[in-house]
Structure formats: structure tokens, C-alpha cells
Amino acid sequence: MTIRLHNTLTRQKEDFTPLDASKVRMYVCGPTVYDYAHIGNARPVIVFDVLYRLLRHTYGEDHVTYVRNITDIDDKINARAAEVAAAKNISVEEARVEITTRTTQQYFDDVTALGCLMPTHNPRATDYVSGMVAMIATLIEAGHAYEAEGHVLYDVSSKPDYGKLSRRSLDEMMAGARVEVAPYKKNPMDFVLWKPSDDLTPGWQSPWGRGRPGWHIECSVMGGALLGDSFDIHGGGVDLMFPHHENEIAQSEGAHHDHPLAQIWMHNGFLQVEGEKMSKSLGNFITIDELLRSEKFGERQWPGSVLRLAMLMTNYAQPIDWTVDRLSEAYSKIASWFVSSFGLTPSTELPVGLIDVLSNDLNTHEAIKILDALCDGAARDPEGKQLLCNALYFLGISPEYEVFKKFRILLREAGSGSELSELELVAKIQDELLLELGVGRQWVDEKIFTRAAARKAKDFKESDRIRDELLAKGIVLKDGPTGTTWEVKR
């Protein structure tokens, strides 16, 4: 099966042919670790995790290298570090390490909860500073960069195809430029490769004095060090296309004799929250951590699998409006899938067509349709059940206790007489829910027993009264052919 991917460079869907099929290489821009990752940060992580899984399936697990960097040198980090250093009376460097170490761990915890595999490499910028210095020196030597007032700047006019990714010409950019131009720049669009640090700012020694690398050079160096001068796929958010990715291309290709940095550039779409741009001032800024572990959004916690599915319901390149309704829809879908595949152990056999639709530029929505179809037929098709389980595992959507509990869905299944071996889990969930409602199992059983007698005597008035009494406590009764069962009201 040929994988087809939309390439931003050509604006077309292309057949994907790895430079070396025994060593497929992908780079995705990772987080700047100064604070909790927000839900917008989660999208590329999830999208490219699915692509990583597809590539591993197609080319073999040992033949795919996935690099996602950790940016731990950055002026936002430095600003935080200065605050923390002042508050705790520690050095700026100590504060920087503390912030980036803690935030990196939070990030890993978050994306793990979202069902994402660990990339092959998670390079930190701080480990690659010498490589950055070397690349900058190479760029100066090649005539692509110049030193000015302690800064080293990339000379965009030295690269005639600058702007090829975002399809902007230098003239257009300068005409539309709104920024005040630093006086030491030859060209307004020249961007910084190295900048000087004062004594209160983290810095490293270099031929141009003590300073720190610019943002763009970090990715060029880490990608080059771990994947080589040219690799297969470079991914990231559409917002990074300009200037970040454009500058990465200029740096890497400028330093590597114009060898193309990446064959295919992929960009995921932006996220809005309830119809508005996410921002701290609007108060709709929401982190992955808050969704997973607080009730800030929609007054409930959301399991990682639900967030993952909500993200994959839409094509990766399209914008997403992140709403409570969307998450609720994902929640009910997840719940029915988990029930249908409950208790099974995943194997490697995948449903027909799943790899095909994913290979078509990651058509995750078509994949969801396949899962829905399997789920529909699950009651009378044990093989379909197993395939559903396998597909969920493949897509990184693993059953979570929280889903079963919060959605009360297993209780319904158990009550309807299906053959569930894990009745203990059901009992455990029931007990927890009853505890929350403040009623005892025995009390419920007695009420049901009394009501059964009333029904037998055709005293429906009394029978309905008891049902309402239980409903008031949050317990819904259901009369089936084998007797009365109950579930906690959702």
C-alpha cells in the first residue's frame, strides 16, 4: 500500500517514497518547555503519532526514526527563569534547569495520557549548542550569514529560493512588514542565528562572544544530527510554516550544499476553543493537564482517549473548533467501542481497509467509520469485536477505567445479560458510584425486590413510586426479560 501525503512544499498529495525504506525518518517540532502544554500543542503530537504508527506498520518498527525536540533554550523560558530566580534566591541557570526539567516531565506525562508513543529521540536544545555554533560558523563561511553587533544573522538575500515553503517572495514580505527593523540588519527579513546574553541571561561561549542560539537554528541542528542532512518528513503546526520552517530550510540547506532538508512537509491545522481563538485574555486558554485532571472544561474530567479521538475526528489539516459538544460526542463513541471490545486482548490483525484509508493522507475520519461499522456488528460478530479491539490498540486508543466508570456504560451491558467475564469490574464501578450517591447496595436491592412484588400484584402505582424514589437518588431501573436491573443516571 502506497502512503500518500499532502506536501506543503508542492501543495499536492504525493506518493510517499522514503529516501531509504530501511530507515524512514520523521522530524516534528516539539514544545518550548516553560509552562504546561495547551490543547493546541496536543494536536501535532497526536496527528504525527498516528503517522508514526502507520509508518511503523508499513516499513517495520525498527525502520522508522521519529525525532521530536524539546526546546529548552528560549527567551520565554529565560523570562520565567528570571522571575523564579528572584523569588527563590537561586541562580538564573538553576531556575532555568528547574523549569525546563519539570515542564518536560509534565509534557511527557500529558502526551502519554493521550496515547502517544515515545518518539525514537527527544533531543534537548541544550545538548546541541556546540552543533549550533558549528552550523552557524558554516553558514558564515558559506556566505549565508554575517556577524553584526554581537549577533549573527542569516542573510536571506543569499538564498534565492527563500520563501518557497510558505510561497512568499521577499518583496511581498518587505512590503507587508510591520515590524520595526533592528538597525544592524542588512535586510529587514534577516533572522537571528545567535544573540548575545547579558550576565543575568543563560548563555554559552562562542566565537561571537557569550550568547545563545536563535530559535530556528535549534531544530535545524537537532534534525540534522539525528536524521542526517536530508530526511523524509518534517511536521508541525501550520503556524510554524512561516517563519520557523522557512528559516529551518534556509539554515539547513544553506549549510548542507542545498540538499533538500525534508522531502515532505506536513502541517496540521489550528485549533479554536468554542468558536474563539484561544488566548489567556479571553479566559478560554486550556491546557492538556486541565482537560485530563480538572473539571475546568465542560465541568468534568476528560479521559486521554476521548481527547485523542476528538482530535482525530477531523482531518489533520482542517481547523478544529474545540467544544464540549465535540468531546461529548467522542466520549460516547469511545464508550461504545470499549464496551464492544471489552475484555479482549489485542492482536496484530487489522480490519480490512484501515491501513488503506490512513495511507490516504491520514484519513482518520474514514478510519473511525470502519470502527463504527465493526462496533455496530459486534453483537453478532465475534471476529469483528476482535478486529475492533486490534484497531483501537493500533490507533493508540486504549480502554480506560475512567471511561467505563464515568460513562456508566458497562453497567448497562451487564444488566442486559451479555456475557461479560469481568463482572468484578462492573461490581467495583457500581460500588464506587453508589458510594458517591450515598446509598447502599442492599437498600437498592430491597427496593427492587419490593417493587417486583408490587408489579406482580399489578400495583403499578406503588411500583412507579418506588421507581421514582430510586430515580430521585440517581438510579435508573430497567425491566428486562430476566428481571430488573439498574444503572446510575448519566
Next chain:
RNA sequence: GGCCACGUGGCGGAGUGGUUACGCGACGGUCUGCAAAACCGUUUACUCCGGUUCAAUUCCGGACGUGGCCUCCA
């Protein structure tokens, strides 16, 4: 202001030059003492205006709308 995307039924959201995707919801039915759940069925769409075509939601142009980037907020 410049550049780039996108605009499908109540909502989410694929896809296609001609054969009303699909999911959720809603409505109807079966079942039930009545319900609930489950199952079966029905229901509505392609922003607007031109053009190309035998035929356009699908191709081209324009308008309007939404969003992104140009400002190291993904």
C-alpha cells in the same frame, strides 16, 4: 495593508463532474403494565453570483464570511 487556507443538513464531518456518505440529535415503529435500554425505519446539505459543460456541491473567476501567518502566543 500583503500573503495563504477554508466555507457541506440542528451539530460533527467524509467524499464525488451525473448514482441523496457516515456518526450524533430529532421524529416514527418494535419490545414493555408504563418507562428505560436495545433493535428497525424516516428526516433534512453542499455560502452567494457568474463562467466552462449534455450535466457542478465537485472545475474556473468574482463577492461575502471565517480562520491563519506577516509580531520567537501552536
